Amino acid sequence: MALQALNVSVVEVSVGCVGQGNLSVEVSDYNISCTNSSVLSRPSSKVREMSLSLRILLYSLIFLLSVFGNLLIIVVLILNKRMRTVTNSFLLSLAVSDLMMAVFCMPFTLIPNILEDFIFGGAMCKTVSYFMGISVSISTFSLVAIAIERYSAICNPLKSRSWQTRSHAYRVIAATWLVSLLIMVPYPVFSVLRSFPKNNATVGHMCRLDWPSPPAEQTWYVLLLFTLFFIPGVVMIIAYGLISRELYRGIQFELDQSRETAGQKNGVGRALTGSNDDDDGCYIQVSKKPASGVELPTLSASSGAAQAKTERPRSNTSEAKLQAKRRVIRMLMVIVALFFICWMPLYSANTWKAFDLKSASRALTGAPISFIHLLSYTSACVNPIIYCFMNTRFRKALLSTFACCCRNRLCRHCRWGKRREAGEDGITATSMATSMATSMSKFSYTTVSTTGTC
Secondary structure, three states: OOOOOOOOOEEEOOOOOOOOOOOOEOOOOOOOOOOOOEEOOOOOHHHHHHHHHHHHHHHHHHHHHHHHHHHHHHHHHHHOHHHOOHHHHHHHHHHHHHHHHHHHHHHHHHHHHHHOOOOOOHHHHHHHHHHHHHHHHHHHHHHHHHHHHHHHHHHOHHHHOOOOOHHHHHHHHHHHHHHHHHHOOHHHHHEEEEEEEOOOOOEEEEEEEOOOOHHHHHHHHHHHHHHHHHHHHHHHHHHHHHHHHHHHHHHHHHHHHHHHHHHHHHHHHHHHHOOOOOOOOOOOOOOOOOOHHHHHHHHHHHHHHHHHHHHHHHHHHHHHHHHHHHHHHHHHHHHHHHHHHHHHHHHHHHHHHHHOHHHHHHHHOOHHHHHHHHHHHOHHHHHHHHHHHOOHHHHHHHHHHHHHHHHHHHHHHHHHHHHHHHHHHHHHHHHOOHHHHHHHHHHHHHHHHHHOOO
16 A cells, blocks of 8 residues: 555564564554664654654645645536536546545544554554555546546547547546455455553554565565556656657647748748739739739738738737647646655655565654655645646636635525515505605615626
8 A cells, every 4th residue: 555654663673562573554653662672763852843843734734735625626526517527527536535545644644643652443443544545546546547538638539539428437437446445455454453562651552554474565565566656657657758749749830830821921021022023923913004003002011911910819829829738748747757756755665664674664764754654645735736726727617616606695695685675665665655665666676686686
């Protein structure tokens, strides 16, 4: 799984430690020390408190950004029927998995870190570890599905139209969820809650994976390394590389077209200015009438102005397309780079721990593994920014969604004010004269008509 903590601070385990020979705490990453054993040197209390405070701040910030951003995406994509496209279906699945990652990973990693004890019990140990694996797996598979869908839509648009439908997207999403549920079954099976003695003569608990043998653990983490990191990374590199190549070809084509257009315009200008001696009539047919010498400049000026008006929007549109394609290429590079930056340290650390526990624990225990986890959790708040909030159409849908909600709330307020005002107008109309009642009825009509437009 992508969220395997390295929670071993004990290098040589003595008899006083309770079952700490293969410590791989799944949810917490606090240090464990045992009496009568050679323990790694701990940092000073002041440095440790500063490190813990920084971790709490960063975890809280990323947790809030992840929850808030993914909830916004879910709300916008569900409430806007126009946003229910094939790509947005995968983005909705990605947002749900990232929200699960934020809810099930971050609190259950940070709280045991602070308390140095997993206080949630054995059932939550199995449940949390299972949902951790599911959320990471679904998020990775959704990124791969989005990459393949974009490649098909851009590089093979005609072939993709026959199968790129919402029903097909729903089947792919269901398959990713089903596969994730199945491949993460070992986590609730092998996750156990173990007790260990703490320095203050109390007993702490840790949620860890109790593998049958070291080869089984090594096989599992190598399988996860290839299934959830290496193969998805290669697929994304190939897909987005081919998309970038296609867009780059489009950019070159647009530049060639603009150069040809500029060359034709220069040719027309030269033909118009140098048509005194040997005009062949390729651009403008010169009449033999004497009046044509006077009419030709007028014709050329008006036609040049009209051509300039038509060419200016074309040039602006082509420039906008070129800029948009360049932005897309840069965004694709950022997507691939962030995937490797967020997940490579964690998968490398997990594989290292599976093959060499002592050296991995000596190098990564405490703050390093916490920040490695934090780096992987940032994908839950980075994905909404890259895939949705940087999209102009999504930002417009977001603004329209909240504008509609505010408009509906104002409408309810206006209807309540309309009923109240209508009651006051009725009482006033019965007590006043006919002329005043008429004026009040006109006032009521104008008031309702102006406020009723909410």
